[in-house]
Amino acid sequence: MPDEIPNKPRPEPLRRALIAWYDAEKRALPWRATRDPYAIWLSEVMLQQTRVETVIPYYARFLASYPTVATLADAPLDDVLTMWAGLGYYRRARMLHATAAQVRDDHAGVFPDTVDGLRGLHGIGPYTAGAVASIAFGRAAALVDGNVVRVLSRIFAVEDDVRGGAGLARIWKIAEALVPEEGAGTWNQALMELGATVCVPRDPRCLLCPASALCEGRARGIEKTLPKLAAKTKPLGERRVALVAQRDGQVLLARRPEAGRFGGMWEPPSVEIPGKDDPDPAVLLEGLSLTKSDVAGALALAGEVVHVLSHRRLAVAVYSGALSARAKVRAPAGYTAAELVPLEALGKRALTTFARKVLAKARIGVAT
DNA sequence: AATCCGGGGAG
DNA sequence: CTCCCAGGATT
Numbered sequence: 499m500p501d502e503i504p505n506k507p508r509p510e511p512l513r514r515a516l517i518a519w520y521d522a523e524k525r526a527l528p529w530r531a532t533r534d535p536y537a538i539w540l541s542e543v544m545l546q547q548t549r550v551e552t553v554i555p556y557y558a559r560f561l562a563s564y565p566t567v568a569t570l571a572d573a574p575l576d577d578v579l580t581m582w583a584g585l586g587y588y589r590r591a592r593m594l595h596a597t598a599a600q601v602r603d604d605h606a607g608v609f610p611d612t613v614d615g616l617r618g619l620h621g622i623g624p625y626t627a628g629a630v631a632s633i634a635f636g637r638a639a640a641l642v643d644g645n646v647v648r649v650l651s652r653i654f655a656v657e658d659d660v661r662g663g664a665g666l667a668r669i670w671k672i673a674e675a676l677v678p679e680e681g682a683g684t685w686n687q688a689l690m691e692l693g694a695t696v697c698v699p700r701d702p703r704c705l706l707c708p709a710s711a712l713c714e715g716r717a718r719g720i721e722k723t724l725p726k727l728a729a730k731t732k733p734l735g736e737r738r739v740a741l742v743a744q745r746d747g748q749v750l751l752a753r754r755p756e757a758g759r760f761g762g763m764w765e766p767p768s769v770e771i772p773g774k775d776d777p778d779p780a781v782l783l784e785g786l787s788l789t790k791s792d793v794a795g796a797l798a799l800a801g802e803v804v805h806v807l808s809h810r811r812l813a814v815a816v817y818s819g820a821l822s823a824r825a826k827v828r829a830p831a832g833y834t835a836a837e838l839v840p841l842e843a844l845g846k847r848a849l850t851t852f853a854r855k856v857l858a859k860a861r862i863g864v865a866t
Numbered sequence: 867a868a869t870c871c872g873g874g875g876a877g
Numbered sequence: 878c879t880c881c882c883a884g885g886a887t888t
Contacts, residue, residue, distance in 0.1 A: 541883085542883065543884095544883095545882090545883040545884090546882095546883070546884045546885070547871090547872080547873095547881085547882060547883085547884055547885090548872085548873080548874090548882065548883080548884095549873095549874075549875070549881095549882055549883090550882090550883075551874095551875080552873080552874070552875085552882090553883090584872090584873075585872080585873080586871080586872025586873045586874090587871055587872055587873085587884085587885090588871080588872080589870095589871065589885080589886075590871095590884090590885085593885085593886090620885095620886095621884095621885065621886085622885085623884060623885045623886080624884085624885090625883070625884055625885085626883085626884075626885085629883070641883080643882090643883045643884075644881070644882055644883075644884085645882085645883065646883085662867075662868090663867075686883095687883090690883055691883095693883090694882090694883080699876095699880070699881065699882090700876085700877070700880085701877090727880095727881090730880090730881090731868095731869090758870085758871085759870080759871065759872090760871090760872085761871090805872090805873095806872090806873085807870090807871070807872055807873085808869095808870070808871055808872065808873090809869070809870055809871070810870090810871090850872080850873095851872075851873060851874095852872085852873095867888100868887100868888085869886100869887080869888080870885105870886085870887080870888100871884105871885090871886090871887105873882100874881100874882090875880105875881095875882090876879100876880090876881095877878100877879090877880090
């Protein structure tokens, strides 16, 4: 039976090589200029499944508006979602807000400083707990993200499927065996930095890698075949019809339930089209619990929007029209609220990128 | 263990 | 077009 943890390379030379490289080559990222646990936690949540370049402007705006965990906890959720709009995975923003209140109410406003303590907070899983514990608090905690999976599977020539299960557990074991007692935060960031800038997914830049001489994957000539990742399932098609209804320079927006896709975000309301039916304005109104008298005149087909999510490919026929003067503004079926929003105020609303695409199809731009 | 949950950049 | 990104929650 093979060892669970490969014995090559040895930890000490690898740590020395990577940390020396990191000290010399690391990027100057905003969250590397602070040791405030709140700021580091915020950056780590924003960085979940999200690229560094995407996060940077959001991080700056967010910290400017909510400089402390207390200011975030006291803010209305809708404002937090507005600040998050466009970043995706909106549950992160809801949990961020909930955790801020949790820190205020259950932890006297002070972040837990251990992995176990951090794991008790909303939206903090194995990765984020290890990141905050090591980077903000100097704890000797390991972490595994997509970068670490790639770097360690190559350096230790791990040929298992590391998407999950035993293969991923093996990467965690290696990461835990490598974490130094002192400087764990620096070590973890060095590992991730290498994956982000040198040990990249396609065509790794081994000639620039401080660990190339120690890399077992490269020694075996299999570095480009790693990591081995089971294929993901393709997004399922979903057909919808959306309504962009205007009245007096305002547009009807509805708020989605907080659970599920786009939770808590605002959008022109839409309904799913079952089966292979054609997009139909009558089905649209009925699905939203509206009547013909809610609309002045006929609805016009403005076009189709295609928007791809992790597990769904949305194809939406967009109808535009005028909301009648006597139509009452109330939450359509499937939504929790509705409002008529002035067109010039759309930039200050919690709109998903999908919602912006639907509005754009009806020739409504969102000034930012 | 499988699914759900955004959006965008790179090749 | 495909892949994947400083993942976590839910079932």
